Amino acid sequence: MPNLGFTEIMILLVVALLVFGAKRLPEMGASMGKGIREFKRSLTETQDAVMKGDDTTPNRMLDEGNTVDRAPTTSGEPKRLSQ
Secondary structure, X not given: XXXXXXXXXHHHHHHHHHHHOOOHHHXXXXXXXXXXXXXXXXXXXXXXXXXXXXXXXXXXXXXXXXXXXXXXXXXXXXXXXXX
16 A cells, blocks of 8 residues: 555545535544544553453353352463464
């Protein structure tokens, strides 16, 4: 994918201005900024909780309809968010 230059960015901004209007464009930018900040905040909180490893709920798993307490695994390595 080629990089966007100054001209291409200006054309995109003009098209967006024509499509959405001068009043709606700043509102959309502000709402997108809020959404990105909220996403980053929740991602950071999730990473902190995973790295910290202190769950407020007991570590449980379901075994054939019965709830069984399971000891937390502590291998000394941080947990991964995805595998």
